[in-house]
Amino acid sequence: MTDAPMVDAPMVDALAIRDMSAGYGEAIVLRNLSLRVPRTDIVAVLGKNGMGKSTLLKSIMGYLPKATGAIALDGHDVTQVPPHRMARRGVSYIAQEKALFQDLTVEENIRLALARGSDRAAAMATVERCFPFLLKRLRQQAGTLSGGEQKMLLVARALAVRARLLLIDEITEGLQPSVVTTLAQVIRDERARFGTTILLIEQNIGFALEVADRYAVLDRGEIVDGGPTAGATARVAGYLSV
Ligand SMILES: Nc1ncnc2c1ncn2[C@@H]1O[C@H](COP(=O)(O)OP(=O)(O)OP(=O)(O)O)[C@@H](O)[C@H]1O
Numbered sequence: 001m002t003d004a005p006m007v008d009a010p011m012v013d014a015l016a017i018r019d020m021s022a023g024y025g026e027a028i029v030l031r032n033l034s035l036r037v038p039r040t041d042i043v044a045v046l047g048k049n050g051m052g053k054s055t056l057l058k059s060i061m062g063y064l065p066k067a068t069g070a071i072a073l074d075g076h077d078v079t080q081v082p083p084h085r086m087a088r089r090g091v092s093y094i095a096q097e098k099a100l101f102q103d104l105t106v107e108e109n110i111r112l113a114l115a116r117g118s119d120r121a122a123a124m125a126t127v128e129r130c131f132p133f134l135l136k137r138l139r140q141q142a143g144t145l146s147g148g149e150q151k152m153l154l155v156a157r158a159l160a161v162r163a164r165l166l167l168i169d170e171i172t173e174g175l176q177p178s179v180v181t182t183l184a185q186v187i188r189d190e191r192a193r194f195g196t197t198i199l200l201i202e203q204n205i206g207f208a209l210e211v212a213d214r215y216a217v218l219d220r221g222e223i224v225d226g227g228p229t230a231g232a233t234a235r236v237a238g239y240l241s242v
Pocket residue numbers: 024027029047048049050051052053054055056096
């Protein structure tokens with residue numbers, strides 16, 4: 001069936017991508033890509049450098065024009081929705097390039113991410129629960145945090161806004177193992193507590209398969225494998241080895 005409805009009642013996926021092609025100008029990077037993220041699931045997309053992982057998240061967020069295909073959020077078509085409106089619809093995006101306001105304080109970075117009228121006390125409670133060290137650093141300029149601390153602030157900020165869908169691009173890149181372990185625990189705990197739906201991009205197989213329920217492998221812009229993460233380590237490692 002080529003023209004199945006985007007809404008599959010009664011279970012509507014948090015995110016459903018169908019036959020999407022996208023890229024930069026003439027260069028098509030993603031080809032006929034389809035991917036589903038069921039509500040409250042964590043899905044990891046793995047792949048080597050340059051395979052199109054970041055392009056996938058940028059396409060979902062509306063940064064790139066789509067050549068073909070459709071994207072639905074909770075059953076609603078968002079194929080042409082621009083980034084700021086995706087954010088308003090509850091999609092939070094942690095880009096691979098650090099995106100903190102370097103000159104502003106930790107507290108200002110968190111406050112600016114919150115929508116008007118959102119519960120600041122609850123947001124700060126999330127920060128305290130996930131990364132308590134940040135509470136002692138609220139007045140510190142974000143740009144003066146270490147690289148790992150900045151990554152933790154990015155995650156704290158994304159969790160504090162209570163996104164419906166969280167997109168995370170290679171958060172573990174360059175982090176020491178103990179921080180990676182902390183991040184894995186925080187992400188799983190917050191999902192258990194709030195049912196946050198998460199799509200994460202990774203090259204760290206251990207982290208990805210520990211945190212996620214399902215995985216997909218991206219190879220030159222196409223999903224070439226996928227399934228439950230349990231017992232998938234050797235299989236996934238085969239795709240990521242050079
Ligand atoms: N702004 C751009 N203009 C043109 N080509 C781009 C642009 N950004 C990325 N590309 C190309 O698209 C392809 C996929 O890039 P992408 O950043 O999605 O890869 P990735 O899987 O995220 O890699 P990495 O693991 O290194 O982050 C690459 O060939 C890259 O050179």
